[in-house]
Amino acid sequence: MLKDLIEFIAKSLVDNPDAVQVSEIEGEQTSVIELKVAKEDLGKVIGKQGRTARAMRTLLGAASTKARKRAVLEILE
Numbered sequence: 001m002l003k004d005l006i007e008f009i010a011k012s013l014v015d016n017p018d019a020v021q022v023s024e025i026e027g028e029q030t031s032v033i034e035l036k037v038a039k040e041d042l043g044k045v046i047g048k049q050g051r052t053a054r055a056m057r058t059l060l061g062a063a064s065t066k067a068r069k070r071a072v073l074e075i076l077e
Contacts, residue, residue, distance in 0.1 A: 001063065002033060002063055002071050003024040005059065006022050006060060007020060007022040009059070010045060010056075013041075013052065016038045016040070016041055019041070020035070020036070021036040022036075023036075029069065030071070030072065031064070031069055031070070031071045031072070032071075032072050035074065036076045046075065053075060056073060
């Protein structure tokens with residue numbers, strides 16, 4: 001569920017949605033969600049002063065609270 005949320009948001013933001021890759025590494029209490037986009041779309045995902053990335057992390061935090069799990073978003077270059 002959390003992986004799908006981040007994938008949907010990222011694909012909506014970028015110019016090259018086919019290059020979006022999302023993987024989830026599940027731990028006992030924490031999930032790490034790794035987001036990889038095309039190099040030219042990296043700025044769109046991060047946003048001015050990191051606002052877009054912060055908003056994605058906020059949405060992920062709210063969704064993970066509902067799932068009773070902690071989730072962390074990593075944006076890979």
